[in-house]
Amino acid sequence: MRAAQAMHHLVAEQHGMVGRASVRALRRNDAAFYAGQFSAVRDAVCACTGGHPQADNVALLALADALARFYVFAPGSEWSAWLDGAMRMASWALVNAIGADGGDTDLKAIQFVAEWLVRNRLHFESSAELDRLERWGAVEDRRDRPGFRWWVFSSVLDQALAGANFDRQKTLLLMADEGVLEGPAGRGFTRQKRFGDSRVYCVCIDNAALEALLERSAGAPPSVAPSQGGGPC
Incomplete structure (x- = not known):
């Protein structure tokens, strides 16, 4: 039921002409162009993973992200800039796919928090209660x-x-540091925020x-060699 409600909410926000327009734009390039771009991205990702089985999936995600940004968010902009941005995202994804060693437990906890927030964003939207979702907080623009x-x-x-077996105190202390x-400063990790007629203790996280x-923490992102065929048209 909740999955269906989440899908309904997402479609209501994202549906429009952008899907058809993007497909028309993508079809301006032949299949060889996309095959070449994917090969270059995959080689860059594989060079950082030593043949990890998730490398192909991360490479495909990175290329799709670059194409979406190029065609949807900033049509006609510089392709190489979006590709670099996608590779930074790929670097973050690789950390999660490969995993960190035992000394990075606190960092893994922060990665968990970031993924948990994105995965459950509907619980932080003002429409959560209208969608019969439990309210977990709020998202506030700066x-x-x-x-x-x-x-x-x-x-x-x-x-x-606690459900993911992470230590709250250590995790929030590192995030604060x-x-x-x-x-x-010096007053703990929580702040009060008004929700309706009551005030609730919250942890306030700067998304940027x-x-x-x-x-x-992911280190330098993998880089993609410039394509001989240039960017998409």
Whole structure:
């Protein structure tokens, strides 16, 4: 039931002419172009993974991300810039596919939090209760700069971390030290935020800082050699 509600909400937000327009744009290039681009991306990803079985999947995801950005979000922009951005995303995905060693337990916990937030974003939308979803917090756009912050009910985040066998205190301490959490210095990890007629203790997470931390932890992203055929048309 919840999966169907989530799909309904997603379709309502994303449906439109963009799908058909993108397909028409993609068809302007022949199959050989996409095969060549995928081969280049896959080689770059494989060079960083030593033949990990998820390398092909991550390469396909990276190429699809670059194409979506090129055709949907900024048509006619510089292809190489979107490809570089997609490879940064691939680098983050590789960390999750390959896994970190035992010394990176705290980092794995932060990666878990990031994935958990994205996977459950519908629970943070203002329409959650209308969609009969339990409210877990809110997403708030910034007024002073691009980006947004997550307001996560402290009790809900505690349960999520405990369910994944991560230590709440250590995880939030590292996130605070890395500038990912927002809140008064020296006053713990939570802030109060008004929801309706009540105030709820929340963990306030800077999404841009969270993404930057994960990018730094992933190291330098794999790079793709320039295509002889140039970018898509």
